[in-house]
Amino acid sequence: MTRHNTVILFRIARHTCVEKLANVPSRMILQKVKITNHTRVPGERFSGPLYRVILTLALALSALFTNCRMTQQTDQQPTSTPQVVTNRENDPLQIHRRAIAIDMHADTTQRLVDERLDLAARLTDGHFDTVRAREGGLDAQFFSIWVEPQLFGGGGPGAQKRADDQITAVRELTERQPQTWALAVSASDINRITSEGKIAALMGLEGGYAIDERLENVERYYHLGVRYMSPAWSVSTSWAGSSNDEIGQTRGLNDFGRTVIREMNRLGMMVDVSHVSDKTFWDIINTSSKPIIATHSGCRAIANVRRNLDDEMIRAIAKGRGVVCVLFYPAFLEPAGRKKRRRSMRRLHQWWKRRQRKRPVTWPIKR
Numbered sequence: 001m002t003r004h005n006t007v008i009l010f011r012i013a014r015h016t017c018v019e020k021l022a023n024v025p026s027r028m029i030l031q032k033v034k035i036t037n038h039t040r041v042p043g044e045r046f047s048g049p050l051y052r053v054i055l056t057l058a059l060a061l062s063a064l065f066t067n068c069r070m071t072q073q074t075d076q077q078p079t080s081t082p083q084v085v086t087n088r089e090n091d092p093l094q095i096h097r098r099a100i101a102i103d104m105h106a107d108t109t110q111r112l113v114d115e116r117l118d119l120a121a122r123l124t125d126g127h128f129d130t131v132r133a134r135e136g137g138l139d140a141q142f143f144s145i146w147v148e149p150q151l152f153g154g155g156g157p158g159a160q161k162r163a164d165d166q167i168t169a170v171r172e173l174t175e176r177q178p179q180t181w182a183l184a185v186s187a188s189d190i191n192r193i194t195s196e197g198k199i200a201a202l203m204g205l206e207g208g209y210a211i212d213e214r215l216e217n218v219e220r221y222y223h224l225g226v227r228y229m230s231p232a233w234s235v236s237t238s239w240a241g242s243s244n245d246e247i248g249q250t251r252g253l254n255d256f257g258r259t260v261i262r263e264m265n266r267l268g269m270m271v272d273v274s275h276v277s278d279k280t281f282w283d284i285i286n287t288s289s290k291p292i293i294a295t296h297s298g299c300r301a302i303a304n305v306r307r308n309l310d311d312e313m314i315r316a317i318a319k320g321r322g323v324v325c326v327l328f329y330p331a332f333l334e335p336a337g338r339k340k341r342r343r344s345m346r347r348l349h350q351w352w353k354r355r356q357r358k359r360p361v362t363w364p365i366k367r
C-alpha cells in the first residue's frame with residue numbers, strides 16, 4: 001500500500017482512545033491538507049525537512065473520525081443533511097491508512113518510568129498502548145518528556161533527572177520492542193520506520209524546566225533525541241510565562257528566553273507554544289525564525305480558556321507556516337467544558353482514591 005503521499009498530524013489527548021475520537025465534533029476541524037504524490041518528505045533534521053513535513057501537511061483527524069461515523073450511520077442522519085459520496089479519494093479510513101499519522105503529544109512516558117508499564121499488551125487502564133496504537137493506524141508518536149516542577153523542581157538536578165529518566169524509558173521501549181518501535185529524530189527516520197511497518201518514537205520536552213536555565217542544555221537534549229520543547233508547562237519559568245499562573249499574565253520571554261528560542265531554531269528543535277502565556281506566545285512569534293507548533297491546544301473561540309489559542313494566534317501560527325494540533329480534552333474543547341471538567345475531576349479523584357488503595361503510585365495527575 002502506498003502510504004506516504006499524505007501526512008496527518010494529530011494529538012490524542014492523554015488517556016483518550018482512538019475510538020473516543022469518533023465523538024469529536026466536526027467544528028473542531030482545523031485544517032486538512034492533501035499533498036500530491038510527487039511531494040517528497042525526506043530530511044535529516046527537523047529544522048528543514050521535518051518542519052516541511054509537519055508544516056506543509058496537517059490534520060483533520062476529527063473530520064476523519066466524524067466522517068467515519070457519517071459513513072457508518074447514514075440512516076440516522078436527518079434528511080436535510082446532504083449525502084456524502086464516499087470514494088477512494090475522500091474515504092476517511094482510506095486517507096488515514098495512506099497517511100503517516102503522527103500524534104504530537106502523549107503523556108504515557110511518565111507511566112513508563114513510574115509504573116514500568118509494558119506497552120506491548122492491551123492495557124486495562126489509560127488509553128495508550130501498542131495494540132491500540134496499531135489498531136488506530138498510528139505511525140509516529142511524540143512522547144512527552146514532562147517534568148512536574150512542584151515535585152521535581154523547576155530546574156536543577158531533580159528536574160534534569162526526571163527528564164533523563166523519561167528519555168531513557170522511551171529508548172528502552174524501542175529496545176525492548178524493536179519489532180514494533182524504533183527511535184526517530186528526523187523526518188527521514190519516520191519515513192524509513194513507517195515503511196518497515198513499525199511505529200516511530202519521538203520525544204518532546206514539555207516545559208523548559210530540565211534545561212535548568214542553561215543554554216548548553218538545549219543542545220544536550222537535542223543530542224538525546226528531543227525534537228520539540230515548550231518553554232513552560234503550567235508553572236512559569238524564569239524566562240517564559242505560563243498560561244496557568246499569575247506570573248504568566250505579565251511574563252513573556254526575557255533575554256535568555258529569546259536566546260533559547262534562537263538556539264532551538266539553530267539546532268532544529270521545534271518550538272511548542274502549548275501552555276505558554278499570551279505574552280510568551282507573541283514573544284515567540286516575534287523571535288522564532290522557524291515555524292512554530294502548538295502540539296496540544298484548542299480554540300479559545302470555542303472554549304474560552306487561557307490554555308487555548310485565540311483566532312489571532314492561530315492566524316499568526318498559520319502565517320508562519322506552523323501547525324496547531326488539536327487537543328481532544330473536553331475542558332478545552334467544549335464551551336461548557338470547564339463545568340464538565342469539574343465533574344470529571346471529581347470522578348477522577350474518586351477513581352484515584354480507589355486505585356491508590358489497590359496499587360499505590362506516586363506519579364502526579366496532569367492538568
Ligand SMILES: [Zn+2]
Pocket residue numbers: 206274275296367
Ligand atoms: Zn500539556
